[in-house]
Amino acid sequence: MIKTIALAYRRPGLTREEYNRYWLEKHGPLAAKLIPGIRRYVQNHFIEVPGMEFEGDGIVEMWYDDVQSWQKSLAAIRTNKELMEDGAKFAQMKPGGFWVVEEHVILDTITKK
Secondary structure, eight states, rough: OOEEEEEEEEOOTHHHHHHHIIIIIHHHHHHHHHHOOOOOEEEOOOOOTTTTOOOSEEEEEEEEEEEHHHHHHHHHTTTTTHHHHHHHHHEOOOOOOOOEEEOOSSSOSSSSO
């Protein structure tokens, strides 16, 4: 199992609240439906913490069976007009801030065994 992690950025002119709402309520369900091979999809919305500033506006995590599954998924995403047009409504792409990783859980007191 591999995971992709990416910094997410809102389109200029949107408040953080507008961005988060659209990402969660509109784009998230659409992406979950249209992205092939995805096993898990998590949005991490930044919260206001006094004295802290963050790069970007959130972090998205997506799990796949293997690198080949992710590569096929990426090719499908890039050619999916509906998904690309929807993303452009609220987000902007920036170079960097994207990782493909293998997760190693050291401690998990949340998941029931």
